[in-house]
Amino acid sequence: MSEMRWNPVMGEWVVTATHRQDRTFLPPAGYCPLCPTAEGGFPTEVAEPQYDFVVFENKFPSLKREPGEPAIEGNDLFPVKPSLGICEVILYSSNHTGTLAELPLQKMQQLVRVWKDRYEELGARPDIDYVFIFENKGEAIGVTIHHPHGQIYAFSYLPPRIERELVNEAAHHKKTGNCLHCDILRHELSDKKRIVVETDHFVAIIPFYARYPYEVHLYAKAHRSSMSDFSEIEQNDLASNLQILLKKYDGLWGFSMPYMMVMHQKPTDGGDWPGCHFHIEFYPPLRTPEKLKYLAGCESGAGTFVNDTLPEEKAAELRAVKI
Amino acid sequence: MPNDDKNATHMMNKRVEAKEDGRVIIFYTFESSSSQPDSEAASNKDQPLKKATDKAD
Numbered sequence: 001m002s003e004m005r006w007n008p009v010m011g012e013w014v015v016t017a018t019h020r021q022d023r024t025f026l027p028p029a030g031y032c033p034l035c036p037t038a039e040g041g042f043p044t045e046v047a048e049p050q051y052d053f054v055v056f057e058n059k060f061p062s063l064k065r066e067p068g069e070p071a072i073e074g075n076d077l078f079p080v081k082p083s084l085g086i087c088e089v090i091l092y093s094s095n096h097t098g099t100l101a102e103l104p105l106q107k108m109q110q111l112v113r114v115w116k117d118r119y120e121e122l123g124a125r126p127d128i129d130y131v132f133i134f135e136n137k138g139e140a141i142g143v144t145i146h147h148p149h150g151q152i153y154a155f156s157y158l159p160p161r162i163e164r165e166l167v168n169e170a171a172h173h174k175k176t177g178n179c180l181h182c183d184i185l186r187h188e189l190s191d192k193k194r195i196v197v198e199t200d201h202f203v204a205i206i207p208f209y210a211r212y213p214y215e216v217h218l219y220a221k222a223h224r225s226s227m228s229d230f231s232e233i234e235q236n237d238l239a240s241n242l243q244i245l246l247k248k249y250d251g252l253w254g255f256s257m258p259y260m261m262v263m264h265q266k267p268t269d270g271g272d273w274p275g276c277h278f279h280i281e282f283y284p285p286l287r288t289p290e291k292l293k294y295l296a297g298c299e300s301g302a303g304t305f306v307n308d309t310l311p312e313e314k315a316a317e318l319r320a321v322k323i
Numbered sequence: 324m325p326n327d328d329k330n331a332t333h334m335m336n337k338r339v340e341a342k343e344d345g346r347v348i349i350f351y352t353f354e355s356s357s358s359q360p361d362s363e364a365a366s367n368k369d370q371p372l373k374k375a376t377d378k379a380d
Contacts, residue, residue: 045348046348048350050352051350051351051352052351052352053350053351054348054349054350055348055349056342056346056347056348056349057346057347057348059346106328106331106357109328109331109355110335110351110353113333113353114335114351117351236328236329236330237329240329
């Protein structure tokens with residue numbers, strides 16, 4: 001059963017997706033559903049090994065292209081609606097092992113093109129308002145399948161964190177006439193203290209207001225609202241910046257850094273959104289090699305993050321990592 | 324250090340199919356040209372990557 005239930009207290013939708021309880025969880029070696037189907041083996045999601053990238057609709061989607069009617073009837077206090085949307089999986093490789101950080105630069109450049117293509121194709125659908133590209137990596141985030149992959153959720157509405165960001169961008173734009181993120185970047189590029197990786201067209205910083213110790217936001221330096229605005233050279237430069245950043249993450253403690261990677265870009269609802277500025281946010285959950293930053297009472301219940309570190313110091317740490 | 328090939332070009336090919344249960348699957352392949360040799364890229368399809376990764380769906 002799957003539906004969207006309105007939370008009138010917080011003013012946001014919650015997706016129920018009970019079928020996801022049965023999704024593949026830590027399959028034993030040799031039974032990865034994302035590896036190419038072996039001769040004589042069990043059928044996997046991808047029958048053939050010869051590809052650069054594969055994208056397919058999630059077998060256990062939170063949002064569905066044809067969701068059907070909700071299983072429960074809503075009312076004025078508790079509206080419900082079908083969980084309309086599309087959930088896709090992107091396989092980075094047919095190899096079972098590896099990470100995004102380990103992709104060769106050429107393949108990283110190709111992946112940027114695949115992300116752009118998915119943003120444009122899914123965003124062109126009239127029922128899709130926001131294309132959300134992300135990757136969850138590492139046991140600390142919650143393992144279900146080891147095979148290197150990312151995900152895309154194509155929402156039929158603006159998710160609440162995105163909407164909040166858009167509201168603040170619009171308010172800043174109305175007040176100053178400037179893009180909020182462009183103003184932030186001007187400050188960061190001048191100050192330099194929180195820069196982690198700077199390339200020709202992109203810069204990765206730990207934001208002044210970072211919530212996680214090693215939270216990084218990777219920005220297009222020029223005002224680009226989405227990947228659709230990128231030139232070929234900018235797409236290649238994004239791949240370079242991303243690869244350097246990920247290698248620094250892995251080099252920091254000598255193991256593959258767990259993280260959530262999320263892309264924020266222009267909604268595809270037909271709005272103008274002049275304050276929207278493409279960036280990728282990384283939320284690594286570790287604050288030391290052994291200790292997690294838990295989202296505990298204050299973070300989960302009050303919505304206020306307590307960061308035990310200073311962004312300026314953590315940026316210097318990451319900047320100093322040799323790759 | 325990464326091979327910083329700023330001017331590489333990538334011709335993307337898509338093949339869209341339907342799985343038995345009706346889900347869409349898209350195969351992406353690329354024809355890429357690089358002004359600098361990228362030996363890692365050339366061998367990527369045949370070489371297992373080094374580290375295990377853990378993902379959440």
